[in-house]
Amino acid sequence: xxxxxxxxxxxxxxxxxxxxxxxxxxxxxxxxxxxxxxxxxxxxxxxxxxxxxxxxxxxxxxxxxxxxxxxxxxxxxxxxxxxxxxxxxxxxxxxxxxxxxxxxxxxxxxxxxxxxxxxxxxxxxxxxxxxxxxxxxxxxxxxxxxxxxxxxxxxxxxxxxxxxxxxxxxxxxxxxxxxxxxxxxxxxxxxxxxxxxxxxxxxxxxxxxxxxxxxxxxxxxxxxxxxxxxxxxxxxxxxxxx
Amino acid sequence: xxxxxxxxxxxxxxxxxxxxxxxxxxxxxxxxxxxxxxxxxxxxxxxxxxxxxxxxxxxxxxxxxxxxxxxxxxxxxxxxxxxxxxxxxxxxxxxxxxxxxxxxxxxxxxxxxxxxxxxxxxxxxxxxxxxxxxxxxxxxxxxxxxxxxxxxxxxxxxxxxxxxxxxxxxxxxxxxxxxxxxxxxxxxxxxxxxxxxxxxxxxxxxxxxxxxxxxxxxxxxxxxxxxxxxxxxxxxxxxxxx
Numbered sequence: 001x002x003x004x005x006x007x008x009x010x011x012x013x014x015x016x017x018x019x020x021x022x023x024x025x026x027x028x029x030x031x032x033x034x035x036x037x038x039x040x041x042x043x044x045x046x047x048x049x050x051x052x053x054x055x056x057x058x059x060x061x062x063x064x065x066x067x068x069x070x071x072x073x074x075x076x077x078x079x080x081x082x083x084x085x086x087x088x089x090x091x092x093x094x095x096x097x098x099x100x101x102x103x104x105x106x107x108x109x110x111x112x113x114x115x116x117x118x119x120x121x122x123x124x125x126x127x128x129x130x131x132x133x134x135x136x137x138x139x140x141x142x143x144x145x146x147x148x149x150x151x152x153x154x155x156x157x158x159x160x161x162x163x164x165x166x167x168x169x170x171x172x173x174x175x176x177x178x179x180x181x182x183x184x185x186x187x188x189x190x191x192x193x194x195x196x197x198x199x200x201x202x203x204x205x206x207x208x209x210x211x212x213x214x215x216x217x218x219x220x221x222x223x224x225x226x227x228x229x230x231x232x233x234x235x236x237x238x239x240x241x242x
Numbered sequence: 243x244x245x246x247x248x249x250x251x252x253x254x255x256x257x258x259x260x261x262x263x264x265x266x267x268x269x270x271x272x273x274x275x276x277x278x279x280x281x282x283x284x285x286x287x288x289x290x291x292x293x294x295x296x297x298x299x300x301x302x303x304x305x306x307x308x309x310x311x312x313x314x315x316x317x318x319x320x321x322x323x324x325x326x327x328x329x330x331x332x333x334x335x336x337x338x339x340x341x342x343x344x345x346x347x348x349x350x351x352x353x354x355x356x357x358x359x360x361x362x363x364x365x366x367x368x369x370x371x372x373x374x375x376x377x378x379x380x381x382x383x384x385x386x387x388x389x390x391x392x393x394x395x396x397x398x399x400x401x402x403x404x405x406x407x408x409x410x411x412x413x414x415x416x417x418x419x420x421x422x423x424x425x426x427x428x429x430x431x432x433x434x435x436x437x438x439x440x441x442x443x444x445x446x447x448x449x450x451x452x453x454x455x456x457x458x459x460x461x462x463x464x465x466x467x468x469x470x471x472x473x474x475x476x477x478x479x480x481x482x483x484x
Contacts, residue, residue, distance in 0.1 A: 075460075094336075101467050103459075136462045217345075217483040218317075220378045225343050228470040233478065241459040 002071070003040040003052060005033055008130045008141060013048040013067055018056070021063040030058045041065060044133070046141040049074040075139045078239040079186035081106040081161070082231065083153070085193035086117035087223050094224045095191075096125045100132035100142040102231045103240065108145040110153060110190075113198040120147045150201070157210060161186045164214045165205050166230050168196050168221070182212055183237045189214075189230045191223050244313070245282040245294060247275055250372045250383060255290040255309055260298070263305040272300045283307060286375070288383040291316040317381045320481040321428035323348040323403070324473065325395065327435035328359035329465050336466045337433075338367045342374035342384040344473045345482065350387040352395060352432075355440040362389045392443070396450065403428045405453045408472050410438050412457040422479045424454055429480065431456075431472045433465050 007029070011019050021029065029035045037055050043065065044050045050072035053065035082099045086092045086109050099107050107129065109120050126144040133141045157163065162184045190205075197205070205211050216229050235241040249271070253261050263271065271277045279297050285307065286292045292314035295307035324341045328334045328351050341349050349371065351362050368386040375383045399405065404426045432447075439447070447453050458471050477483040 097464075098467050098470075101461065101463055102471075103461055136464065138461055217477055217481075219343065219345055219380055221343055222339075222378065225340050225470060228340075228467055229344075229474040232471040232474040235459055236475065239459075 003042045005029065005035065006042040006044070006050075006134045006137070008134055009043050009045055011045060013043055013045055013051045015067060015070075017051075017067045019043060019053060019065045019067065021065065023061050026059060026061060026063045029055070030060070030063060040068075042071060043067065044072075044139045046133075046139070047074060050139050072137075072139055075103075077103045077105055077140050078235070079161075080104050080231070080234060080239060081108060081188035082191070082227060083108045083110045083150075083163075083188055084191040084223065084227060085110055085112045085115040085150075086120050086147070087194055091222070091224045092117075092120070092125070093128055095227050096128045096142075096144060097132045098224065098228050099231065100129040100138070101136050102228065102235060103138070103140065104142050104231065105140070106143050106145060108153065108188075109147045110150045111147060112150045112193055113201055114195040115193045117147075122146055154204070154208065157208075159210050161188055161210065163187075163205075163208070163211045164189045164230065164234065165211050166191055166216050166226055167202060167205075167213050168192065168216065168226070169202070179214060180233065180237045183214075183234060185238050187234060187238065189227070189234060191227045191230065194223060245284045247271065247277065248284040248286070248292075248376045248379070250376055251285050251287055253287060255285055255287055255293045257309060257312075259293075259309045261285060261295060261307045261309065263307065265303050268301060268303060268305045271297070272302070272305060282310075284313060285309065286314075286381045288375075288381070289316060292381050314379075314381055319345045319347055319382050320477070321403075322346050322473070322476060322481060323350060323428075323430035324433070324469060325350045325352045325392070325405075325430055326433040326465065326469060327352055327354045327357040327392075328362050328389070329436055333464070333466045334359075334362070334367070335370055337469050338370045338384075338386060339374045340466065340470050341473065342371040342380070343378050344470065344477065345380070345382065346384050346473065347382070348385050348387060350395065350430075351389045352392045353389060354392045354435055355443055356437040357435045359389075364388055396446070399450075399452060400428075401452055403430055403452065405429075405447075405450070406431045406456045406472065406476065407447050407453050408433055408458050408468055409444060409447075409455050410434065410458065410462055410468070411444070412455055421456060422475065425456075425476060425479045427480050429476060431469070431476060433469045433472065436465060
């Protein structure tokens with residue numbers, strides 16, 4: 001039977017490998033979830049697949065698990081990033097959770113001209129990405145980057161990575177086969193803030209050689225909806241749904 | 243200049259038409275938003291397009307607006323329903339909001355074998371759908387139906403409406419052109435609860451002539467993510483993104 005509890009650990013996983021729990025993990029596993037010596041847990045670390053591990057030692061402030069069998073091979077995700085402008089807390093959390101679920105490799109919060117947020121809690125967003133991976137059974141964990149200015153990111157952009165610009169002003173040809181056919185890997189999807197992009201930003205983005213415009217239909221979508229919609233189209237066209 | 247405030251009203255809209263506000267709307271418009279006589283508001287009712295209306299009378303418990311010009315023609319949305327199994331409150335709210343944004347006509351909460359919820363607040367969910375339409379500039383409002391048993395809905399299903407069954411166990415061929423080519427209008431998308439569908443439900447659904455199976459990729463998606471992803475694919479293939 002598959003273990004019901006699934007934990008991300010930042011340690012190597014291999015046959016017979018011992019894994020030392022952090023204080024928080026021990027509290028969760030033994031205190032909250034009432035597990036004890038001999039009980040099985042699923043572990044993943046984002047690189048060594050998923051392992052079944054049994055509790056070898058359980059204490060209030062720590063514990064040790066021992067890996068007994070690989071239960072799932074490591075997924076290799078399509079090389080996709082998501083760039084988004086942070087919005088209200090709940091919706092920002094949601095975007096990170098959704099991107100992690102949908103198999104994005106890197107999540108890059110960006111500051112645009114119309115972005116309200118001056119800061120994000122990178123550690124909290126990273127924890128959301130880990131929790132999404134734990135709950136959805138993914139073996140990969142999206143990496144949340146520090147907040148950066150869009151301008152700076154574009155200046156140092158790796159030119160072989162296509163940047164898919166979801167321009168809400170452009171509604172024609174959304175999801176048309178001509179457009180979808182032009183999507184490429186490695187890729188990145190860029191979602192704007194509430195209020196969209198400035199005229200200067202739109203002009204600049206459209207002039208960059210690695211940018212591709214992808215309209216998202218005739219209705220204005222909120223940023224979190226737009227993110228899931230764009231990631232769906234990408235995964236379907238060139239990602240691992242294709 | 244476009245009015246910044248956009249309100250849904252359940253009254254006819256036409257040139258010179260007077261619109262009487264409810265007590266709540268008057269409180270919002272005059273109390274919270276500090277509007278007064280002569281100020282302009284955008285109105286829509288889901289059938290007569292969007293109208294610019296000026297405040298003719300403002301009181302504490304009511305008010306009257308007068309329609310002066312049509313600012314947007316009425317949208318006619320592709321005939322799409324969303325059936326979903328209610329989950330936790332915040333995620334249920336989210337699904338309704340997202341479906342309204344994405345242009346679904348009817349939202350039908352369904353009770354499946356693994357659905358936890360025994361009840362929903364239909365009026366609250368309808369208010370969410372209206373708020374999404376107000377904020378996203380839609381002229382249509384999704385109609386939220388009462389909670390019904392999936393079994394009963396299937397028994398009385400209109401046979402000309404394709405039911406797209408998003409089966410999370412089926413991962414192969416997600417978004418493939420063969421599958422996407424088979425989508426049809428009028429349509430409906432069915433999203434399961436956490437824990438998915440029972441074996442009996444899956445078997446029954448797959449045997450129905452109007453059901454089409456649509457896989458949503460290799461990862462398990464939460465219900466709210468799955469809803470947006472499936473609606474994106476549908477709108478792209480046969481809806482108004484096509």
